[in-house]
Structure formats: structure tokens, C-alpha cells
Amino acid sequence: MSSRSLALMTADATVESENAEARWVRDSLRGDQDAYAALVRRYQQRVFHLAGRFFRRREEVEEVAQETFLRAWLKLGTYRSEAPFEHWLTRLCLRCAYDRLRREPPSPDPLPARELEGESRDPTASLEVRRLLSRLAPADRFLLVLLEGEGWSVAEIARRLGWTQVNVKVRAHRARKRLRRVLEEG
């Protein structure tokens, strides 16, 4: 098969996938829960991944993911189809995570040994890092995860969250300043 045929097939598959998504959104707006379940299945992995950036415990990640899809269902009427559905959902997920971080900061209790193993080869070092991070305000940790963890630029964070770039810059500056203080205090 030539590379041109392969490219055409890929393009066809993409268009088909986008059509299916538009149909699921339309049907969900009419109250079709099966269509909405298809949307949930398509994006659940992405939402779990993003929520997992802010929370380490399965139950916390699950709750943020459920809250995201619940809000998406309730606000589906506000989704404008010119933008990708994934971007809209990402914004909702980030807001859910941010709200939860402010409401209930993650517990500083150590994770079970099994979970720490996945985080680092040295559980003591992991605990030390978690202790340092737990001294940051949730809003600061939220920004640092997006900047350092996801590797997003200021412009990208602003676009994804619907904040101004100036707002993101100010928050990022404050977050780094506080992290520096925490690191200096040790």
C-alpha cells in the first residue's frame, strides 16, 4: 500500500471519527445517554490522566473524573462545536481539579508502599518531595503541575483554562517564588 493511500485512509478515519463525535454530542443534547456513554468512553483515559497529575489516590482521581463528566453533561448546551470537544472537556477537568484542590487539598499522608514504588525507586526521597510539595498552596501546586508536569507554556495554559496570559504569568511567578522559599527552608 502506498503512503498516499495510507494517508487518505487515515484522513478518512479522522473525518469519520469527528463525525461520530459530533453525532454523539448532538444526540447527548437530546438526552440520549447511550451517546453520552460513547463520549465518556472516548475521553475517560485522557480525563483520568489529567486528574492523575493532581491527585495520586485512585478514589480522588475517580471523583474528579466523574465530576468532570457530570459537569460536561449539565453544561453540554454551552459547548460550541467550532472548538474541539477535547479542549472543552480538558478545561472542565482542570477546573474540577482546581476546585477540588482548593476545597480539599490532597492528604499529606504517605501513599501505600505499592503506589510509592511506581513513583520513585527511593520511597524516602518520594516522601521528602511530597512533604515539600504539601507545603505549597493548592493554587501554586496546580500551576506548577501544568508548567513542569504537563510542560505547557503560559500561552497554552491561558488558552486551556480560559485565563488571560497576564493572569497565568502572575500566578506562575508567585508559585515559583513560593516553591523557592519552600526549597530554601528545606
Add this chain to the structure above:
Amino acid sequence: MDCKTLRSQMMVGGRESAAWSEHLSVCRSCAAFAARLDAVRLSLRASSGLEIAPDLAFSARVLARLPRGPELLGWAALRALPAALVLALALAWMGSSEPPSVDTLLFAEPSPDLLLTTGALAPEVHP
């Protein structure tokens, strides 16, 4: 390079230089700071290594929590609200006002507005 400058550069993700290495080799406090910063950054980046995946019943649990249909009257509908209100008021006014009688239409004195629109009072234009 002093401690303050070095730490400021490190915080914004500056690139390691010979000046950094030189300072870190003699300043234990900055070396400890750099080690902690590296560990925190590594932890933030590596958190995706601890991937928590949804199980097969996740979508079913989401559906079980859906309270009702999506909010159809969202912002999109709100944007159309002024136009809908104007239309409703216009319809109400048309419904409540009585149509003019035939006598009124035939024998009433024409208003200046009407004369203007029909050109009766329009100034003559001479070429």
C-alpha cells in the same frame, strides 16, 4: 555568580552553565537547593508514570449519576433571549391593539408624518 542569581535562574528553568557548576561545587547550600529542585521537578514530571486507568464500569457509574437531560437552556439559549422577548412583546402588542376602522382610514386628517412619507410636504427640487 552569587546564590541569589543562580537560584533565580534555576527557578525559571535556565540552562546549566560553567558558572553554575563552578558555584555549585563550592556552595553546599545551593547544591542542596539544586538537588531538592531537581527532585521536585522529577516528581512533577513523573506523576504520569503512576497512571491510574479507568475500569470497565466507569462510564456506567457516570451515567448513574446523571440527574437529567443536559442543560439545553445554556448560554446559547440565553443569547437568543433578547430577540425572543422583543418578539413576544410585539406579538402581545399586536394582539391587544384594535385595528383602525374603515372610517378612520378613509376620512381622518393625514398626519404630517404620513404626508412626509408620501412626499406631499417634500420640498420641490428645481434642476
